[in-house]
Amino acid sequence: MAKLLRKIVVLLMFRLDWRKLIFICAILTIVSVLIQISRLPYPLTELIFPPPISLSSYKSFNSTIYLSKQIQSNNKDGSPMVFLDSSRQVNQSIVTFMKKENESGQRRRRNNLTSINMVAPSSHPSVRNLPSRIERYLRSLTPDEALAFIKRDIENAPLVSDDDPELYAPLFRNISTFKRSYEWMERILKVYIYGEGERPIFHQPELKGIYASEGWFMKLMEENKQFVTKDPDKAHLFYLPYSARQLQKALYVRNSHNMKPLSIFLRDYVNMLAAKYPFWNRTHGFDHFLVACHDWGPYTLTEHEELTKNTIKALCNADVSQWIFNGEKDVSLPETFIKHPRNPRKYLGGRRVSQRPILAFFAGNNHGRVRPTLLKYWGDDKDKDMRIYGPLPTRVSRVISYRGHMKSSKYCICPMGFEVNSPRIVEAIYYECVPVIIADNFVPPLNDVLSWSAFSVIVAEKDVPKLKEILLAIPLRRYIVMQSNVKRLQKHFMWNVKPIRYDMFHMILHSIWSSRVNHIQS
Ligand SMILES: *[C@@H]1O[C@H](CO)[C@@H](O)[C@H](O)[C@H]1NC(C)=O
Ligand SMILES: *[C@@H]1O[C@H](CO)[C@@H](O)[C@H](O)[C@H]1NC(C)=O
Ligand SMILES: *[C@@H]1O[C@H](CO)[C@@H](O)[C@H](O)[C@H]1NC(C)=O
Numbered sequence: 110m111a112k113l114l115r116k117i118v119v120l121l122m123f124r125l126d127w128r129k130l131i132f133i134c135a136i137l138t139i140v141s142v143l144i145q146i147s148r149l150p151y152p153l154t155e156l157i158f159p160p161p162i163s164l165s166s167y168k169s170f171n172s173t174i175y176l177s178k179q180i181q182s183n184n185k186d187g188s189p190m191v192f193l194d195s196s197r198q199v200n201q202s203i204v205t206f207m208k209k210e211n212e213s214g215q216r217r218r219r220n221n222l223t224s225i226n227m228v229a230p231s232s233h234p235s236v237r238n239l240p241s242r243i244e245r246y247l248r249s250l251t252p253d254e255a256l257a258f259i260k261r262d263i264e265n266a267p268l269v270s271d272d273d274p275e276l277y278a279p280l281f282r283n284i285s286t287f288k289r290s291y292e293w294m295e296r297i298l299k300v301y302i303y304g305e306g307e308r309p310i311f312h313q314p315e316l317k318g319i320y321a322s323e324g325w326f327m328k329l330m331e332e333n334k335q336f337v338t339k340d341p342d343k344a345h346l347f348y349l350p351y352s353a354r355q356l357q358k359a360l361y362v363r364n365s366h367n368m369k370p371l372s373i374f375l376r377d378y379v380n381m382l383a384a385k386y387p388f389w390n391r392t393h394g395f396d397h398f399l400v401a402c403h404d405w406g407p408y409t410l411t412e413h414e415e416l417t418k419n420t421i422k423a424l425c426n427a428d429v430s431q432w433i434f435n436g437e438k439d440v441s442l443p444e445t446f447i448k449h450p451r452n453p454r455k456y457l458g459g460r461r462v463s464q465r466p467i468l469a470f471f472a473g474n475n476h477g478r479v480r481p482t483l484l485k486y487w488g489d490d491k492d493k494d495m496r497i498y499g500p501l502p503t504r505v506s507r508v509i510s511y512r513g514h515m516k517s518s519k520y521c522i523c524p525m526g527f528e529v530n531s532p533r534i535v536e537a538i539y540y541e542c543v544p545v546i547i548a549d550n551f552v553p554p555l556n557d558v559l560s561w562s563a564f565s566v567i568v569a570e571k572d573v574p575k576l577k578e579i580l581l582a583i584p585l586r587r588y589i590v591m592q593s594n595v596k597r598l599q600k601h602f603m604w605n606v607k608p609i610r611y612d613m614f615h616m617i618l619h620s621i622w623s624s625r626v627n628h629i630q631s
């Protein structure tokens with residue numbers, strides 16, 4: 110025993126390199142300090158926003174007192190905290206505050222003042238370069254808590270200067286909130302995709318034709334690495350990956366005029382998911398979404414009340430008069446007619462304003478409630494400025510093709526068909542022609558973020574007889590601005606085989622995300 114002790118002493122005294130030891134100790138100390146800091150419940154405010162003094166600190170203190178009162182009273186009856194009432198910041202802070210407080214009781218006194226500031230940040234670090242501490246803090250929250258935090262941050266979005274190279278402010282309703290919301294999406298959003306459901310109705314994207322939007326979205330969503338999560342507990346959104354077009358092809362009995370089998374099928378699918386997982390019942394579908402471009406998209410939901418009312422629906426048939434599409438919550442999905450899936454950009458572009466001799470152009474089948482009137486007043490070459498046809502006659506298309514007409518017209522008329530939506534709107538954008546939308550009750554694509562009056566003309570159905578008058582009344586200067594806005598809008602309506610920032614895929618996903626954020630509490 111003594112021998113062993115002596116050996117150790119010798120080792121310590123003579124063999125050990127003390128300088129190394131001190132170095133190691135120093136490193137260990139620094140690491141442990143860093144770990145301590147990272148475990149602070151409000152690292153963000155402590156380190157980024159210094160606790161406010163003067164007036165604002167008085168305010169905070171006032172609400173702190175209020176907070177503690179609330180906590181006490183809420184604890185008395187032992188009920189769980191009120192869950193994320195989005196319109197009330199104070200209640201919100203209580204939830205966060207309580208949670209953190211419970212995790213680290215002894216730090217409470219030090220941090221209760223700053224917590225409020227943190228939940229409603231007063232300064233705006235860029236979302237794209239968030240300090241990693243903020244990010245870690247957000248990741249420590251449940252998905253709903255994180256969304257509530259983000260919602261408040263977006264409401265206080267910093268004003269964006271007009272010279273953002275990637276975004277052109279006049280195209281947007283509010284460029285500041287859009288940009289902030291978009292960047293948060295990039296930073297945070299996680300989507301869980303249900304694996305259930307057999308091909309071809311599920312998981313089989315169709316990239317061609319007039320319903321291509323639902324297919325492109327499905328394809329790009331399912332192969333996405335950034336947003337998709339396999340862990341449903343991390344998800345902010347749950348995607349029901351079906352195609353309304355495939356549903357129609359598989360289950361609709363020709364000439365039966367009966368959509369019921371389609372909606373029964375969807376009802377059963379949702380009920381199966383609700384029985385198998387806790388996610389649907391937890392929110393009654395409020396955090397679930399679907400993307401359906403086929404005209405019947407809305408009608409095939411009606412057998413399931415929660416699916417109809419609660420789910421976030423991205424629909425081409427965005428008709429508010431049917432009481433299925435909800436203009437406050439749902440997303441108007443752009444209908445894109447894709448002929449060349451390998452190269453959706455083929456033929457993009459059009460002539461300069463000075464080389465657009467035709468005032469207005471339309472060609473298409475004569476169905477629905479608007480087109481017969483349109484043809485009655487403006488068809489049959491009644492007016493040489495108004496090139497309004499049924500299906501484009503060969504005598505005309507031999508000289509200028511359908512596409513050629515769009516590329517050399519000032520205005521492209523987009524009347525509704527059987528339903529309010531029309532692929533012509535996006536076609537017009539591709540060919541740099543200002544779209545003229547004629548469909549009452551139609552919510553134009555991505556209307557939640559885009560400012561349609563900046564690049565389109567919306568004409569009421571009853572005003573079809575005055576169409577030419579309305580178009581001629583638009584001053585050339587204003588037309589030139591609209592047409593140049595159409596060109597700047599193109600990139601937001603483009604499908605890319607590999608999605609890029611602010612393209613069609615991201616714009617649709619953003620509107621779905623934005624709906625989720627805005628309705629974080631029900
Ligand atoms: C502090 O709270 C009291 C009572 O709740 C309220 O009347 C007062 O306006 C508050 N003051 C501030 C600065 O918020
Ligand atoms: C907090 O939420 C409760 C329950 O929803 C509500 O009664 C109370 O008025 C809210 N308090 C504030 C300050 O919004
Ligand atoms: C605090 O945590 C304990 C266990 O860690 C839990 O039983 C209790 O309900 C929590 N209280 C609140 C108010 O969250």
Ligand SMILES: *[C@@H]1O[C@H](CO)[C@@H](O)[C@H](O)[C@H]1NC(C)=O
Nearest residue numbers: 170173177217218219221222
């Ligand atoms: C923290 O809250 C308690 C009441 O819960 C209060 O007495 C205390 O003064 C607060 N601390 C600070 C620094 O404001």
Ligand SMILES: *[C@@H]1O[C@H](CO)[C@@H](O)[C@H](O)[C@H]1NC(C)=O
Nearest residue numbers: 263264265266282283285286
């Ligand atoms: C955009 O939203 C921000 C944040 O809510 C607001 O401060 C700003 O006034 C809005 N801008 C416009 C043009 O509405």
Ligand SMILES: *[C@@H]1O[C@H](CO)[C@@H](O)[C@H](O)[C@H]1NC(C)=O
Nearest residue numbers: 383384385386387388389390
């Ligand atoms: C969800 O609710 C439905 C209907 O109330 C029920 O049949 C189903 O079993 C529930 N799912 C789970 C996972 O509890």
